Structures are given as structure tokens and as C-alpha cells.
Amino acid sequence: MDTHLSLSEKDAALITNASMSTLTHTVTGSSQQQQQANIESLPAYVIEWSPQQRRVKFLRTTDDVATELSPANCERLNDSFKRLFVVHGSPQQYVCLLQRALSIDPLFIKAHAQRRRYSPVHRRPGDRWACFEYPELCSYGKTGGGGGGGDAEAKEGAQAALPAYPLSDESADAVMFCRASLWLNGENDGVLFLEDPPWAGSSPIMHKRTTMVALHAAAPDNVGSRDDESVDEHHASLEVVLQEAMRDPEQMRHGIRALLSELVYTHWLAYFESPLIDPEQHPAYVLSLAWRVQLSVEHNLNITRYLTRWGLPMPITATEWEGLLHRNARRVDLATVAAGGARAIAEEFRSIQAGSNSKRSLAPGEKDENSRGLDRISYLGGILLPFTIVPSILSMSDPFGPTGGLFWVFWVVCAPLTVITLLFIYADSIRKATVWIEVAADEAKMEEQAGQTGAGAVDDDGAAEPKPLLGGSNTGRPGNVMEEGVESFPTVIIQKPQDGRPARAYKRQELGWTGAGAGDGGEHEKTECEFETADE
Incomplete structure (x- = not known):
């Protein structure tokens, strides 16, 4: 018996055998979902199409399947009249009838049921098939459902029925990965195995929040007609989109196998472009x-x-x-x-x-391990340099050799040169040292007001508190990783003793060649270590 299902705007079921059938799948309210008949909840149905018409027959029992597979119906199939069985899940009685009639490989059915890849070693002549996996965006719970407890139960039930993966903690959105297996018996007959959609039936454990036209069947007196409604391909299930696409003769030009491949790929694109992901x-x-x-x-x-x-x-x-x-x-x-x-x-x-850039994180005057290693090499070179140059010069004359009478000249020349070289190396190493030179307090205040230097105040116990006024700072945020800044250090420190003595100001600067040559900063010059010791 041919059954055609159509839903009106009030979602009242109306059965007709003469006019075009349209099934509108609306899942935005629980009352609508309970009232409407959902084609996806049927165990199987068959789609027949030709250039003049397209019909859908519901196969509610195995007798309906046997009737469709009778020789009389099979003889009607030709290049202009084709059919496709759609089976939800793997109902054993349905599958057995279809397997014998359509010469389906048992391994193909087993691979679909167990979600395994079907790749036979020996291919039978004439076998045409395709098997794809695709995502379905859906939601946990019933539409318009109650509290969180019901959603939790629905979530567990959905995960038990099909692998459902949640998309966030805040919402009930989820994605399932389903399988569609197509077997063709020639060019005019075939069967499409789909998994049972958990959003179908009278009490679904999941739902799809969209309104779509699920089925169109053109009657002989209304060829090629289309409704104003259309399928939302970004939210509709693959089955619904396939039914909609089969209405277009242009899309069916390359056959159902090519159409299924394109729709599965489009479904994946919709998944990747979904804002939920x-x-x-x-x-x-x-x-x-x-x-x-x-x-x-x-x-x-x-x-x-x-x-x-x-x-x-x-x-x-x-x-x-x-x-x-x-x-x-x-x-x-x-x-x-x-x-x-x-x-x-x-x-x-x-x-x-x-x-x-290790020097950026070091305080002025502080040396890292690399600098100290270079200093040791410099001192070693300063010792060896005179003892190589002087013998080279004196060797031009025999009296200055080790056996000559003027060998003592070698030691007289080398010893002073070695000392002078070491002193020069030492002066070069300390000329970049930071020292604090006492300046007038008024001058320090003027520099602070001009913003050219930094000043620090001294707390009650006489310890100086540096107040950096120059240099960049690092906020420590990841966004500032690319910022190149140096540590900020004070350039002027004002010391205010508690014993009533006048304030004293010290300005930070490099020692230079003059200070290094003098060897002692004098009364008004202190290194950083000396300054800290004096303040204590």
C-alpha cells in the first residue's frame, strides 16, 4: 500500500494518494514533534522517480518490502524509472529480503553495522557501492524539555545509541558521526543504509533545532513544482538534504552515488563552518x-x-x-x-x-659569567704577550739569548711590560663600572624636574629607595613579549640622614678612563657596593 504523508501549517497529519506529498519536519516544539509523522522514524521506505514523477512509499512491514521486491515491480525498472530503498539501522528481516533481491554482499552489510571499512579483496563484476561517514549537528534532550536532569539522562542515552560528542559546557549542542552505505544493483535499483537518527520518533533522545522541508513528491499533474519552503542544508540531516536534492534532475544527472559523495562533502564543509565548532x-x-x-x-x-x-x-x-x-x-x-x-x-x-640578551636583565656594573670568562682570557693573554714579543725581538742578536751574557735584559724588559699590560687590561675592564659621584642636591632636583634623570628617596632607616625615572618596563603580560625594554635603574639618589645632616645627592655614571687610571674614586666617588655599605 502506498502511503503519502503531508503536514499542514497546524501540523495535522493528512494522508492522500493523488496529490504531491510534502513532509515538513519541525522540531522546535515538543507538541509539534509529537503530532507530526516523521519519515526518519520509519524502518524503511522507497523512493521511485522518473522524469515525469517522483513517489515515496512507506515500508512499515516486511510485507510491504516483499511487495516492492516482487517481479512485477522489478520489471518496471528501466533507464527512465528508478528506485532507491532507504533503510534505518539494520532490521534483520528487512535486510534479508533486500540482500537476496539486490545481490548485496553480506560483508558490506556487516561492515556497515559494525562501522568498519568495506574493501573486498575480490570484487564481483557489476558491484557498485559507496560508504561515507559524516557529522550531524544536534542537541541533547527533548525539544522544549524540562530540567537539567532530563538533559543528563538524554545525554547518556544519546551516547549509548550513537557516539555523541558535546561541543561546550554551556549548551546542549553536540555532534554525532554517522555512516551512510549505498549499494547499487545495476544503474536503476539500489539501497541506502543509514543509522537510526536519535532525533526521530515520538520520544527522541536528541533533536535538531531547525525547520525544513523533508520530502517532496511530484504528482503526474504537477511536474517539477516546488514549494516556497526549502531545506536548510547547514542544519538539516543528510537524509533530508538527499531527498531534497533528488528532486532536481540536474543533480541526479551523474547518478545517486555521485550525489551522495557531493552531499557528504558539503555536510563536512557545513560542520567546519559552523559557529558551534x-x-x-x-x-x-x-x-x-x-x-x-x-x-x-x-x-x-x-x-x-x-x-x-x-x-x-x-x-x-x-x-x-x-x-x-x-x-x-x-x-x-x-x-x-x-x-x-x-x-x-x-x-x-x-x-x-x-x-x-642577558645584559639587559643585569644591573649596571654587574657582570655575567661570560664577561668574567672573557676577563680571564684577557689577563692570560696580557701575561703571555710580553713573553712572546720580547724574545722575538731579542733573538735577532745572540748576546740576548739564554746562553748569552745579556740574557738578563729579557727579564728586565718582560716583567715591567707584563705589569703594564695587566694594568691596562684591568683599567679597560673597570672603566665601564658604575660609580656614584656626589653632586649638589639642588642640581639633582633640577634634573629630576626636567625628567632627564631618576631620583630615589631614602626611608627612615637611612636606606636609599631608588625611584626609576628612565628606562622601559616589562609588564610581564604575554602580549608584551615582543617589547624590547631594559631594566629601569635610578640615575640619581638623594640620601636624607636622620641625624640632621644635610641631604646628599649621588649621581650614577660610568667610571671612565680617567677614574680607572686613578684607581680610586676619592672621597666623593663610590662604587655601588661601597654606597650600599655606607648606607647601612
Whole structure:
């Protein structure tokens, strides 16, 4: 018996056998969902189409399936009249009837039921098939459901029925990875195995928040007519989008197998472009999904390559599937950065910068280990230099040799030169040292007001508190990693003793060649260590 289902605007079911049938799948309210008959909740149905008409027959029992598979109905199939069985899940009685009638490989059915890849070693002549995995965006719980407890139960039930992966903690949005397996018996007959959608039926454990036209069937007196409603391909299930696409003769020009390949690929594009899959807002969930997405896309890639080797190319080639794999890898990188990788990268970059620019983090006059190592090499060279140059000069005359009578000249010349060289090296090493030279307090205040120097005040116990007025500062935020700044140090310190003595100001500057040559800063010149000791 042919049954045609149509929903009016009031969601009242109306059965007719003469006019075009339209099923509107509305899941935005629980009352609408309970009243409407959902084609996705049926165990199976068959779609028949020709250039003049398109019909959908509901197969509610195995008797309906046997009637459709009778020789009388099979003889009607030709290049102009074709049919496609759609089966939800794997009902054993339905599958047995279809397997015998359509010569389906038992391994193909087993691979679909167990979600395994079907790749027979020995291909039977005439076998034409395709098997793809695709994502379905949905939500936990019933539409218009109650409290959080019901959503939790629905979530557990959905995960038990199909692998459902949540997209965030704040919402009930989730994604499932389903499988569609198509078997063709020639060019005019075939069956499409789909998984039971958890959003179908009278009491669904999940739902899809969208309103769409799920089915159109053109009657002979209304060829090619279309309703004002259309399918939202970004939210509709693959089954609904497939039914809508089969209405267009242009899309059916390359056959149902090519159409299924294109729709699955479009479904993946909708998944990647969905705002619900945001690697920046929900990085942890995107990372947890990455492995499952990788497996599904790789499955489609392997199937496409396998069919291409057997001379059954698809409109969606391996290049498109590889592009989705690269896209998934980029999402993983973005989610990794959003989940804390940026902070780790910033810390690593900061440590590298500190290692390559170690002098920036040192106080004036302070030396690091590398500088001290260079000083030791310089002193060693200062000792060896006179003892190599002087013998070279004196060796031009024999009396200055070790056996000559003037050998003592060698020691008289080398010893003073060595001392002078070491003193020169020492003066060069300390000329960059920071010293504090006493200046007038009025001069220090003028420099502070002009903003050219920094000043520090001394607290009650006489210890100087540097107040940096020059130099950059580092906020320590990751965003400022690229900023190149030096540590800020005071250039002027004003010391205010508590015993009533007048304030004394010290200005920081380098020792220079003159101070290094003098060897002693004198009464009004102190090094940093001496200044700190005097203040104590």
C-alpha cells in the first residue's frame, strides 16, 4: 500500500494518494514533534522517480518490502524509472529480503553495522557501492524539555545509541558521526543504509533545532513544482538534504552515488563552518573531537581512493578529502594555542630572549659569567704577550739569548711590560663600572624636574629607595613579549640622614678612563657596593 504523508501549517497529519506529498519536519516544539509523522522514524521506505514523477512509499512491514521486491515491480525498472530503498539501522528481516533481491554482499552489510571499512579483496563484476561517514549537528534532550536532569539522562542515552560528542559546557549542542552505505544493483535499483537518527520518533533522545522541508513528491499533474519552503542544508540531516536534492534532475544527472559523495562533502564543509565548532571559545572540545574527525575523514579518503583504483571515480576526489584533513590539523593548532599554548610559547620566547640578551636583565656594573670568562682570557693573554714579543725581538742578536751574557735584559724588559699590560687590561675592564659621584642636591632636583634623570628617596632607616625615572618596563603580560625594554635603574639618589645632616645627592655614571687610571674614586666617588655599605 502506498502511503503519502503531508503536514499542514497546524501540523495535522493528512494522508492522500493523488496529490504531491510534502513532509515538513519541525522540531522546535515538543507538541509539534509529537503530532507530526516523521519519515526518519520509519524502518524503511522507497523512493521511485522518473522524469515525469517522483513517489515515496512507506515500508512499515516486511510485507510491504516483499511487495516492492516482487517481479512485477522489478520489471518496471528501466533507464527512465528508478528506485532507491532507504533503510534505518539494520532490521534483520528487512535486510534479508533486500540482500537476496539486490545481490548485496553480506560483508558490506556487516561492515556497515559494525562501522568498519568495506574493501573486498575480490570484487564481483557489476558491484557498485559507496560508504561515507559524516557529522550531524544536534542537541541533547527533548525539544522544549524540562530540567537539567532530563538533559543528563538524554545525554547518556544519546551516547549509548550513537557516539555523541558535546561541543561546550554551556549548551546542549553536540555532534554525532554517522555512516551512510549505498549499494547499487545495476544503474536503476539500489539501497541506502543509514543509522537510526536519535532525533526521530515520538520520544527522541536528541533533536535538531531547525525547520525544513523533508520530502517532496511530484504528482503526474504537477511536474517539477516546488514549494516556497526549502531545506536548510547547514542544519538539516543528510537524509533530508538527499531527498531534497533528488528532486532536481540536474543533480541526479551523474547518478545517486555521485550525489551522495557531493552531499557528504558539503555536510563536512557545513560542520567546519559552523559557529558551534569554535577552536578559540571551546578549545578543549575541539581537541577532543579532532581525533574522531580525523578517523572519519580518513575513512572517506580511503574509500575514494579504493573506488578510483577499481575504475569507479567520484566527483569528490582524494584531494578534497586531504584538504579537510589539513583543515582539521589547523583547527588543532588553533585550539592548542587557545588552550594555553600561547602562554607556553611566550615563556619559551622570553627565556630565549633572556639568554641571547642577558645584559639587559643585569644591573649596571654587574657582570655575567661570560664577561668574567672573557676577563680571564684577557689577563692570560696580557701575561703571555710580553713573553712572546720580547724574545722575538731579542733573538735577532745572540748576546740576548739564554746562553748569552745579556740574557738578563729579557727579564728586565718582560716583567715591567707584563705589569703594564695587566694594568691596562684591568683599567679597560673597570672603566665601564658604575660609580656614584656626589653632586649638589639642588642640581639633582633640577634634573629630576626636567625628567632627564631618576631620583630615589631614602626611608627612615637611612636606606636609599631608588625611584626609576628612565628606562622601559616589562609588564610581564604575554602580549608584551615582543617589547624590547631594559631594566629601569635610578640615575640619581638623594640620601636624607636622620641625624640632621644635610641631604646628599649621588649621581650614577660610568667610571671612565680617567677614574680607572686613578684607581680610586676619592672621597666623593663610590662604587655601588661601597654606597650600599655606607648606607647601612
